[in-house]
Amino acid sequence: MSFSSDRPPLRALLLGALFLLAATAPARASALPDVSRLPRSFSQCPGFFAGQRPPALAPRQRLRELCYDSFAVLHSGDTRTPLFVAQRLSRDTVGGLRRQKSDRFFADARLPRSERAELEDYKRSGYSRGHMAPSGDMSSEAAMAQSFSLANMVPQSMRHNSGAWARIEEDTRRYVQRARGDVFVITGAVFAADAPRIGVNGVQVPSHLFKLVYDSQTQRAWAHWQANRDEERAGPPISYQELVRRTGTQWLPQQALQH
Secondary structure: OOOOOOOOOOOHHHHHHHHHHHHHHHHHOOOOOOOOOOOOOHOOOHHHHHHHOOOOOOOOEEEEEEEEOOOOEEEOOOOOOEEEEEEEEOOOOOOOOOOOOOOOOOOOOOHHHHHHHHHHHOOOOOOEEOOOOOOOOOOHHHHHHHHHHHHEEEEEEEEHHHHHEEEEHHHHHHHHHHHHOEEOOOOEEEEOOOOOOOOEEEEEOEEEEEEEEOOOOEEEEEEEEEEEOOOOOHHHOOOOHHHHHHHHHOOOOOOOOOO
8 A cells, every 4th residue: 555645755855955045045145245346545435525635634554444335434453443434414315224134244354354353352342333334324225234344333332322322323314304415424433542452353442432513515513522431421512623622633624614
């Protein structure tokens, strides 16, 4: 007597499972953006800066310029973080995208391993991976995926990142949505001489963060200055001149400011 079954044989089930694994592996890999062909010089993405002129920081070793679709980064191989990130925002481009489930943090392969942070550095460090160019500012899915580059991150107090700093980012977006022209934003990190480091690669923790906002239509500029600590609160901004005094850097070209 013979019996028939509607269930597929075990061999067919195994082959089907292998096919599904092969088919889904490339999709998982493609979740990480390919930034290898993006420009590596501010001269190739000058539009992120007011007057198309990047700020001139005091010379130091192991600085690298990186361009992304919606922001530019000056990265330090000594701190293994950005020193600043520049954006050009407008009401037509800012925000409006939901974070994609496929968005993943990644190390930018354009940076040498000896100069960059790795995912493991942040694990169990007590600090969050704090975006300098916020993912919420991005105008395309590709730009949002790129914003999760570790070259766009600093070790940030977790409560500060989700609290006062998040409110400053949201307030900046609201301002951009009301502005009549382009708004240039520079977000920077300030490091103390004895700044702590995290991870095997010694990623340096900034003592302060700032967000400089410049309205090209009104030629007004101001900055949010924040200590990188849990108890920090969002207070009134400081003047551009005060930011220059505290950092020792002219962040905007002189002709961009009101006279």
